Amino acid sequence: MTGETLYNTIRETVWTYIEAYSFSGPHGKPNIRLLTSLMSPEYQHSWGHNHMIRDMPRLQGVLDGEGFAAHLGSMVPHLESCRAVVHDMIVDAPARKVVVRNSFFMCPRGQGGGGEDGRETVENDVLWIFGMDESGSRIESAMEFLDAAATERIGELIAKAKERQ
Template identity: 30%
Template sequence: MVAYDVLRSTALAFITSLSLMPNTTTTDEVRFDMNKIRAARASNYTHTFGHNYFVSQTPPMQGTSDLDGFMTRVASMTLKLESETNEVKAVAVDEVQGSVVARVSYQMKAPGQDPVENDLVWWLWMTAEGTKVERSMEFVDPVATKELQNRMAASASAGAKC
């Protein structure tokens, strides 16, 4: 059984790896520290989305991504964001299963738009040592996700740049 503190620290490293690097804009090619993202994940990392019905109706969220696919998706989305911040609201650790569930509030702002709060739940399964995330399932707020997509599209059509 992996210690509570190890699992919690690994989960927090996973979450904070998805923070935009300071002083980056939508014109920057890379806005995340890709080494930090890789460091928090196992080489065999996989990612899926939940809730089942929402995912079944949302083709871009279907299927399983490997680490490279996950990083590509995240990187492409951040090119459309002026800013992003996150705040961990709650963390539940299951030492027996080697997993963590975390609720995280993401404030995401498209250029020239007001921020949208996307209240996410991450379900993270760790390696046997508990030091890396092997599998994640991301539960997004579907209404906030749609609103953010609308605002990113409005920014793109207005030609807004950071």
């Protein structure tokens, strides 16, 4: 495989992975089947920044592909929509590493207040470090650095919506 081909394979794999998070509508959800198809059997997902994660037990430790799919599945019922936008991607093909900055525009379900339509959409500005397999077509590791303030706000909106139920 040429360097350019490997670069393009890695870039396409990671881009597809991030875009698979997008969904909208009452029955929308991320494309978990597509996400897991891009994970190697050795896939490991973890979160940062360490100080923030220290106080968030649900984001501590490392999840395998199945565990990460379950994590996403537990979040989806609380979100009305999520739109992923990739801002920047740096691919180091020889090292099989990728750094991405993207935003997840997340709208929790069951909210009141905020925005023209009464719903608040929160932008979670995220950095990722991905490790790829030898072919560049599967992700072996993903470390997701979350925006602490946005993560807290999303949690607040979800908690308020749960109280209204």
